[in-house]
Every structure is written in C-alpha cells, then in structure tokens.
Amino acid sequence: MIRKGTQNAWNDHEGHAPLCALASSGALTAEEWRMLARHVKLCTACRQALTQYQEIANFGMALIAPRDVSLDVETEWSPEAAVAKLMSTLESGEGPCVPTLPAAAAVSRWERLLGGITLVRLSPAVRYAAAVLLFAAVLIATYGVLAGSRRQTAAARTDADLALSRQRSFFEQRLQSNTAEIARLSRELQYQKAAARELEAQHEADHKMRDQRERQFASQKAENATLQARVESLQNENIEVAAKRRDSEARIAALQQSLDKMGNQHVADLLQKAKLEADIASMAQRPRPTEVVEARETISEDPDLRALMGARDLFIADVYDIDKSGRRQRPFGRIFYTRNKELLFYAFDLQEQPDARPTSTFQVWGRRGYGDTHPVNMGAMYLDSKISNRWVLIKDCNARALSQVDAVFVTIEPRGGSKVPKGRQLLYASLRNVANHP
Amino acid sequence: MADDFISAVSWPVPPSHYNPDTSIADLPDEELMVNVRAGNNHALAVLMKRHAHSVLAVGRRVLHDQGAAEELVQDVFLRVYRHARMFDPRRGTLRSWLITIAYNEAYRTRHRLQVRHIYDDQTVADCLEVVETPSSPEYHVLLAQSEDKLRQAFKGLSPKQAQTLELFFFEGQTLRDIAETTGEKLDNVRHYYYRALEQMKEVIARHHIEIIS
Numbered sequence: 001m002i003r004k005g006t007q008n009a010w011n012d013h014e015g016h017a018p019l020c021a022l023a024s025s026g027a028l029t030a031e032e033w034r035m036l037a038r039h040v041k042l043c044t045a046c047r048q049a050l051t052q053y054q055e056i057a058n059f060g061m062a063l064i065a066p067r068d069v070s071l072d073v074e075t076e077w078s079p080e081a082a083v084a085k086l087m088s089t090l091e092s093g094e095g096p097c098v099p100t101l102p103a104a105a106a107v108s109r110w111e112r113l114l115g116g117i118t119l120v121r122l123s124p125a126v127r128y129a130a131a132v133l134l135f136a137a138v139l140i141a142t143y144g145v146l147a148g149s150r151r152q153t154a155a156a157r158t159d160a161d162l163a164l165s166r167q168r169s170f171f172e173q174r175l176q177s178n179t180a181e182i183a184r185l186s187r188e189l190q191y192q193k194a195a196a197r198e199l200e201a202q203h204e205a206d207h208k209m210r211d212q213r214e215r216q217f218a219s220q221k222a223e224n225a226t227l228q229a230r231v232e233s234l235q236n237e238n239i240e241v242a243a244k245r246r247d248s249e250a251r252i253a254a255l256q257q258s259l260d261k262m263g264n265q266h267v268a269d270l271l272q273k274a275k276l277e278a279d280i281a282s283m284a285q286r287p288r289p290t291e292v293v294e295a296r297e298t299i300s301e302d303p304d305l306r307a308l309m310g311a312r313d314l315f316i317a318d319v320y321d322i323d324k325s326g327r328r329q330r331p332f333g334r335i336f337y338t339r340n341k342e343l344l345f346y347a348f349d350l351q352e353q354p355d356a357r358p359t360s361t362f363q364v365w366g367r368r369g370y371g372d373t374h375p376v377n378m379g380a381m382y383l384d385s386k387i388s389n390r391w392v393l394i395k396d397c398n399a400r401a402l403s404q405v406d407a408v409f410v411t412i413e414p415r416g417g418s419k420v421p422k423g424r425q426l427l428y429a430s431l432r433n434v435a436n437h438p
Numbered sequence: 439m440a441d442d443f444i445s446a447v448s449w450p451v452p453p454s455h456y457n458p459d460t461s462i463a464d465l466p467d468e469e470l471m472v473n474v475r476a477g478n479n480h481a482l483a484v485l486m487k488r489h490a491h492s493v494l495a496v497g498r499r500v501l502h503d504q505g506a507a508e509e510l511v512q513d514v515f516l517r518v519y520r521h522a523r524m525f526d527p528r529r530g531t532l533r534s535w536l537i538t539i540a541y542n543e544a545y546r547t548r549h550r551l552q553v554r555h556i557y558d559d560q561t562v563a564d565c566l567e568v569v570e571t572p573s574s575p576e577y578h579v580l581l582a583q584s585e586d587k588l589r590q591a592f593k594g595l596s597p598k599q600a601q602t603l604e605l606f607f608f609e610g611q612t613l614r615d616i617a618e619t620t621g622e623k624l625d626n627v628r629h630y631y632y633r634a635l636e637q638m639k640e641v642i643a644r645h646h647i648e649i650i651s
Contacts, residue, residue, distance in 0.1 A: 017632075017636070018628070018629075018632045021631065021632040021635040021636060021639075022628055022631060022632055023565075024545075024549065024635075025606065025612075025613050025628070025631055026548070026549055026552035026553065026612065026613075027612065027613040027614070027624075027628055027631075028565075033565050037565075048574075049639075051574050051577065052574070052577055052639055052642075053635055053639065055574065055577050055578060055581060056581070056588075056635055056638055056639055056642070057545065057607075057635065058542050058545045058546055059542055059578060059581055059582075060581050060584075060588050060638065060642075061541065061545065061603070061607045062538045062539075062540075062541035062542035062545065063538060063581065063582070063585045063588060064585065064588050064589050064592055065496075065537065065538070065541040065607065065608055066608060067533070067534055067537050069492050069495040069496050069499070069537060077494065077504070077508065079486065079487045079490040079491065080487070082486065082490050082508065082511050082512065082515075083483045083486045083487060083490075085512060086482070086483075086486060086512055086515050086516060086519075087479060087483065089512065089516060090479060090516075090519065
C-alpha cells in the first residue's frame, strides 16, 4: 500500500494518507509508525487528516455501532460487584467532574478545605455550622492581619528594595527566557518558511508531472484506439480468410474424393487388364487346330472359292513392299483374281507394321486409273488365321466396284475404317495383268 | 480525548429534578440521570445494575478480553457520573448513549492494548505521539451532527469495505484476523479499511460544506 520512494518525502500527503487512516487500526508496521510520526510533526494537512480519521474511527463508528448488543455475559460476572467497585472508586476521590459542574465545583473546593470530607453526604445543619465556624475564622484572621500590618510597616519599607531587586532579577531572567524563546521561534519560522518553499516547489513539480502524465495518457489513448481499429480490421480479415479456407478445404475434399474414386477405378482397370492380358497370353499359347481346320474346311468348302481356284483366267500374284534400298518388307500379300468377277486378297503380318495398333483397321482400296484421288472402298480385311497371322478380303463377282478398278492397295485406318484413305499405303498390286494360271 | 468527545455532544442542562427519595430503584432512566447529576451515587448504582451488561457486552465484543471489558464498565460509568449533565433525553435513550460511550471507549482501549502488545518501546512512543495528536472539538461536533450521513456513507461502502469495518469495529477483529477470516491478503484488507474511512471522511467534508453554506 505504501508507495515506493515516498519514505523520505515528508511532504508527500498522498503517500501518507493511507498511514493516517490506518493509524487507528493497529496494523501499521514499526517503520510505518516512524514515518507517520516524522511526517505529522511537520505536515499540518496530514496532522489534521490524522485527527479526523481518528475521530471517525473512534467517535464516528461509535455513533453508528449497533445498539442491539447481545447480553451473552458469563454468570460469574456480577454487576453488584462492579457497582461496589465503582462506588469505592468514587469515594476514594474520583468524584463528579469539577469544571463542568459549577455547583459541584464549589463543593469540591470546600471538600479540599475540609480535608476531604464530602459535604454532599453531610446533613444541612452540619453544613451550616461549618460555614459559621469558617466565617468566624476568617474574621479573626482578618483582624490579626490588620493589626500586624501596622507594626510591620517600617520593616516593610526596608524590605521594599530587596523585593524590588528580586522582582528585577525575576524579570531579567524572564526577559532572557523570552529572548531565547523568540530566537527559537524565529528559527522555527525560518524552518517552516523553508519547508513551505520546498512544498511549493514540490507542488509545482507535481503539477508539471501531472500535466506530462496527462499528455502521455492522451497519447497512449490515441495509440490504443489506433491499435484497437487495427485489431478489429485484422479480425475481420481473419474471418474472411477462415471462410475462404473452409471453401478451399471443401473443394479439396471433393477433389480428393474424386481422385480416390478414379484411383480405385484405375486399380480395378489395371487388374482387369492384367487378367485379360493373362487370358490372352494363355489363349495365344494354346494352339487351336480345330479353328484352323475349320477355316480350311470353310475355304475349301466355299463353292465360290472353289470356282475361283478352278477358273481358266485366274491371275495369281504375290505382292511385296520394297524399301528405299530395294529390300523386301516383312508384310506381303497374295492375290487371286478373275477379271471383273472375283478377288481374293491375302495379306500377312499386317499388324506388325510400326504404325499399326491393335485397334487399327486394314482397309482395301481400289484405284480407278492412274492419278485417281478418290479410290473405291473395297472393304476391311479380317484376321483369317491368328496362327499364320493372315488377313483376308474376298470380293465377289457381283461387286460393281471390282469392274472399275485397275489396282488395289491396303491402308492402315482407325477402328471402323475411313471414307477416304488416310493411312500409309501397303501392298500395292495392279490388276491389269493377264491371267497367269493355269 | 474522551472528555472532548462527551463535551462535543453536550446540551443545555435541563431543569433539576433532584429527588432524594429512597425508592429510587423504580425510577426511569431519565429521572435517575437527574439524580446522578445531583450527586446521588445510589441512582448511579441503579443505572449501573440496569445497563452494565450491555456495556460489558460491547467490551467483550470489541476487546475480546473479560478483564479489559470489566475495566471498560468501570470507565464508562465513571464518565457517566462525571458528565451526567451531558445526557439529553431528547436525543435518544440512556442505553443508546451508554452504548455509544462504551464503543468509543472500547476502541481507544483496544488501540492502546494493541500498541503495547505488538510494538517495541520506541514504536510505542511513536504510536502514542501520533495517536495523542490533539483532538478537534469542532470535528466532534460535526460528527455528532452527521450521524445520519455517517450511516448513509456506511451503507454506500462496497461489500468488502463494509465487511472490513464491521468485523474490525463491531466484532473486535484485527485486520490480520479479518484477512484470515475472509481469505483476503492483509494488504487488501488494509486497503479496504483505508478506502472505507476515506469515503466516510469525504462524506463528512461534503456535509460540512452543506452546513456552512
């Protein structure tokens, strides 16, 4: 409670105000008592405050104290004994207060004159007799004094000088004493003036300090307002960022869900693919003679094929592709052809072309003269034998297109074929040659 | 200082109703006080038998010591005997007047006892030097005129401040006892005590300004 740095500032009223109030509580430390004692010797304001606090604590609180005092008094205590003790005290000289009771004051003076006899307890007759005796004694004493004074007049004159001398000595001593007192009071006055000047300086310094603190407080308050606005702005930004973050997280979650789904689908597809590849590999490794036989039987049993094979004007030709260096390429074909009637076109190893895909269609086109830019679509070849890697196209005699073409060739087209040839040309063969069989 | 207190609340002496009748035990308090004022010890004895318990209860509550409380009874009735003319029945009952004197005297006694029991000799000297600062009769009178204001000020205290003053003044606890009772730190209790007295002092100051204006 006591402010630091105020212990030596004897004129620090604010610092000593709590001590003034707490002086009535009995809770001050020894150091606080010494500080307060030193301070109130010199500080009138704090001395007055101390007095007022003391009066409030003692008299003021007594005024408002509860009157319904509980009578939980132990039975051992006897009010009669207390009364007896009080009466004994009164009889021993602690009578009624003399100064505040004029009548009682007169009685007390008489009591002292009569050696402590309490007149208030005597009867009126005795009081009257005592007064008469006292009056007589006073008369006798007065007469004696007057008679004696006449005899002593001369001696008194001789003693007058001595008395005057004593009086002079007395007044000289008194003068010295008063002079010393005046000097002391003068010093005290100087001290008090110095203290007042110091107080005034301190007051001025306090005033300046207070102004400075008020300015600092105003500045701090403005800064606080700015900071508060900044804080509110940041809080709003945080709210917006949090909302955006929630949206982003929701989108990320949806994408992640889609990705997971696609990943699962991909894994399933891979598994399916692996299974199919395994099936294909298994099927590829397994020879299928019955299929070959069936194909052969199919071809040999086909009457058109038998007619083609036995035709008088059959044209048979092997077809090769040759690279720039004149070497034969891998794919080759064979053509059985009767003019304007039938065409049987075998081709081998077409799928091994570098630009061929498993889904490619090998499409046969018929050229109608040199420089034809719109060849006739003769149809797509189909895989006749997987074992021999043989593809085939059969065009019957009723095919009108066959009568118009003079050469055929193969192109690699996307699945399902194309309306015009787009892929690279393979196995070009002219059909204008004369029959070479039999 | 107690004499100053009683002087501050003195009123004009009422007409004397001195009654030397021996059947004094049946008289009401007010008439007994008239007899006490006239110097009748018997009337004082009757009053003491009637009200000593209340004074003793105040002493026990504030001083927490049976012997000190019994001494308080003696002091209070001795003062009543000495200053009987100060009692004015128009201002309240005799019992209320006695209780006020009892509390006032008990606070002073407790303070003296605390000072002598707690501090060393030098500190006791410092304490006495401070607490025996000359009193202000004018302030006594002002307080006596401000009883209602004091009650209002007391009601206006914060709960902790009011509790601190109640326990200290009316229950006789020390500030350290109050700290233990309420679980507060001693510094806080000291602060409540100081602020409470400060508020009451300010109320009195404002009332003084109202009176003189």
